[in-house]
Amino acid sequence: MSLTKETVLAALEEVKLPQGDSVIDRKLIHALAVEGGVVRFVLEGAPEPALEQIRGVLEARLKALEGVESLSIVIPSGGKGPQIGGHPKKQSGPLPVEGVRHVIAVGSGKGGVGKSTVSANLAVALAKQGVKVGLLDADIYGPSQPRMMGVNKRPASPDGQTILPLEAHGVTLMSIGFMLKEDEAVIWRGPMLMGALQQMLGQVKWDHYGPLDVLIIDLPPGTGDIQLSLCQKTKLDGAVIVSTPQDIALIDARKALDMFKRLETPVLGMVENMSTYICPQCGHEEHLFGHGGVKDEATRMGVPLLGSLPLNLEVRLAADGGIPVAVGESAVAAPYAELAAQLVEVARLKG
Numbered sequence: 010m011s012l013t014k015e016t017v018l019a020a021l022e023e024v025k026l027p028q029g030d031s032v033i034d035r036k037l038i039h040a041l042a043v044e045g046g047v048v049r050f051v052l053e054g055a056p057e058p059a060l061e062q063i064r065g066v067l068e069a070r071l072k073a074l075e076g077v078e079s080l081s082i083v084i085p086s087g088g089k090g091p092q093i094g095g096h097p098k099k100q101s102g103p104l105p106v107e108g109v110r111h112v113i114a115v116g117s118g119k120g121g122v123g124k125s126t127v128s129a130n131l132a133v134a135l136a137k138q139g140v141k142v143g144l145l146d147a148d149i150y151g152p153s154q155p156r157m158m159g160v161n162k163r164p165a166s167p168d169g170q171t172i173l174p175l176e177a178h179g180v181t182l183m184s185i186g187f188m189l190k191e192d193e194a195v196i197w198r199g200p201m202l203m204g205a206l207q208q209m210l211g212q213v214k215w216d217h218y219g220p221l222d223v224l225i226i227d228l229p230p231g232t233g234d235i236q237l238s239l240c241q242k243t244k245l246d247g248a249v250i251v252s253t254p255q256d257i258a259l260i261d262a263r264k265a266l267d268m269f270k271r272l273e274t275p276v277l278g279m280v281e282n283m284s285t286y287i288c289p290q291c292g293h294e295e296h297l298f299g300h301g302g303v304k305d306e307a308t309r310m311g312v313p314l315l316g317s318l319p320l321n322l323e324v325r326l327a328a329d330g331g332i333p334v335a336v337g338e339s340a341v342a343a344p345y346a347e348l349a350a351q352l353v354e355v356a357r358l359k360g
Contacts, residue, residue: 108216118261159331
């Protein structure tokens, strides 16, 4: 017998709660997906301790079901509250984000170029310059902003639908990482990713701490479902591309530039990250990833070079510690302040 969604639902129906009804009757199963021998779903709608007990029973039942090769049962941290995930709702054309004047995406062609670090420090630097700023972590498979911004708690929901964002270092925050335990994987296909993005843009009360001048969206690397959905469903003021100066990174950065061009999203500029390294012992400067490649690419594409950011151990330590280096006034923070000032001018975030 082949494994289907119907056979899995039938097995789940057999699992009874102390009150006599099933987990299906109680509507505790969300976003059920069955693909080959892989079964995954979200378990939500009761206090977390009870859900942990139910998960153990469900795992035992489903692992005994013929055809089940892999099983993922996710319990969002905090138990009750709005469910993140599921297929996106239909909408007619790109929509603005309520309570936000400007929406800017920060993207990259490939991973490992420091895009999330740049996004976090850029948001903090903008806040220090008097800009009301929000930061959305749209890297759903690998959310890093909870760690970088030093926040780790589930957002409140007054009505089970509206999500109240968190706040740190003067920045309004939202990430799917707030909804999950740090070591829990998100195992979703494209439609659920797009549904989650739609929820974090539409259900989060971004003006909870006051109307925002700008929402910075930290995109996942590449040119996939999240990028496509964002550009087609949200009114964007533009995008910023982050790359290191090495040729391998620039090959993929060009793909990101081409994607935004095809999706009719203006590129506001490029950022060269890890541009240079200065030895803290002797002061020698080394261009570990090459030099000037992003500037040359920006010139070729006719977009501004918004900033060149150094490779510095202090930046990494600050990110791991939850206090972005841009919070301080050190020499290492200065390039992020300059980057923020450039973006304010280019995107006209003030006035």
